[in-house]
Amino acid sequence: MDFLVFQYPMITIQACLDGLLLGILFALIAYGMALQWGVMNIINIAQGDLVILGGYIAYFMYLYGIHPAWGVIVSPIIMYFVGIAIYKLVINKVVDRDLFISILATFGISILFMQLMNFAFGADVVLANSGYGTTMLFDNNVVLPNSKIFSAFISIVFAICLVVYMKRSKLGRAIRATAQNARAAKILGVDTEKVYAATFGINAALCGVAGALISITFTIHPYMGLPYTIRSFMIVIVAGLGNLPGVAMSGMGLGIFEEFADYILGTEFRIGSVFLLLVLILVYRRFKLSRKREYLK
């Protein structure tokens, strides 16, 4: 237990800012989760592993002397095709089946990815050094790495691009139509199979962006995927499907919660507190709904 947070306001500000910048990244991943959940009705446990894979792409660019910030462009392009490949191989067989099947199948993909990344990239914790330096605020009491600010900025840019794309483009309209009613969309001439593939590809690309940013700002490790999946799931269930401002807000809230949990409980309980928070949120919603004799579905 460390009560420094309450005695020393600068740490509070530091934690809030860190959490905010981190939360924007989470919101980006969660947006991909909400997209595929809403459109294809699948829950992708391998979401976090796609993020980590995207991070490794940026890391490799860094290793070969290219500035890792370019990973923000390269990683989504590669991840888009990875996403399409996963869709063609596995996801298209689970789309209209029971959700549990999709959870288990993507769990399998997650284990597969974890191990393949472990082989390919080694089990070390790595980060791509962007060399962006830091910004000092409040008489040098609050330290903000510029890479975090950069990553938050890029996340917002991508999120805005995506929203505009979904609103304006033909494919975006088709995706939204399929999410509303897949059968009706099919009747009206939308190739839902293509829409599904594109959705999963876009989701993977978003994961790629987020992963590249995470490899710059934080660290990546082959086995770190699952917490990202759980975080994005949590953000989506708090915000609801198709509620983008909600996703952004709850993402930032989660980021701040995590930073405070880190300070107060200690770093060893950080991931544990995230998972526990998920359980608590679900239980809270369950009790809230059960008053009206409803349940989460």
Place this chain on the structure above:
Amino acid sequence: MNKNSWILYIGILVFGLIAPFIFPAFKVQLSILCVLIVLATTWNIQGGEMGYNSFGNILFYGLGMYLCASVQVGMFFPLAEWTESGGEKTFVHTPSQFFQGMAVGLVVAAVVPTIVAGLIGYSILGLRGHYFAICTLGLGVAAGEISGGIEIIGAGQGFTTPPFPNIGGLEARGEFFYFLSFGALVLTFIAVRAIYTTRFRLILNAIRDNEDKAEAMGIETMKYKISGWMISAFFCGLAGGIMGGLVGYIDSTDVAFDGREMGVFMVLMAILGGKGTLWGPIIGATLFHFFKEGFWTFFLGWQYVALGVLIVVIVIYFPEGLMGWLREKYPERFGEVVDEADRKAQVELK
């Protein structure tokens, strides 16, 4: 129960009793197989029969593992000093202390998770479908992460369970743990088989098929859901306690709350054999154990890759499992009366 099934049961029992003497080199493997069957069978109670697919039974398994070892140590020696010393044998259990500790430990390991399941059951089992699945997944991982931060049970460095007393060497150790796990298996089988002949199973099936209707019919579904989960927890805890002694070393995320391995294995074994049947999980666990040992022996290093592929293949192509496939193929053998003309007509309709 007819004569044939009695012969089958007695045959299996006799085989189980003499197996460690026929295959002395595989005692540990056979013990693990018994534990896996226990886990798969009890997962099936709420996963298959009740329709609540849980990833969180690993919670009870890990809890049982830690509890059994802690009780076994804590009854005779200070627990904190034991874990502090790591693998160093500063304290040695005498044989009688070891067995007493194990006996009490196993009882605690089975009872406490049952109580925990009862306590959290009301909150967690109000969630349905995939929310339940994800919530229990979170519960299992959270337990692993949190227990990895608790000093008294070894935190990150792990917990060495009391070594087997120096009587009879490795042979005796293997036989002891084999018969312990085989005993647990027999106990589980008898209990589950007894449960499956009662109204309780029908209620669980009703919950699986349509919970709202079951409630409308006047069944207090929550009560039965919690009981079902508690039964699962009891045997999971027991299996965990035995496994802890067998492995000899407990680590929070790699052995006890190993959602990535054991937590998925139990789901997979039940699905491979066929959810919602008595024999399905048993057959599934046996097959899976062969698969797994094959992978771990011949593809060392690639085992998780193979495992991931296996999960995807099983889930996509055999969601009904072996028993489901057999049932489709030979429905008469499962006591279903099939009108051939009707069946053909149905096929054409599709």
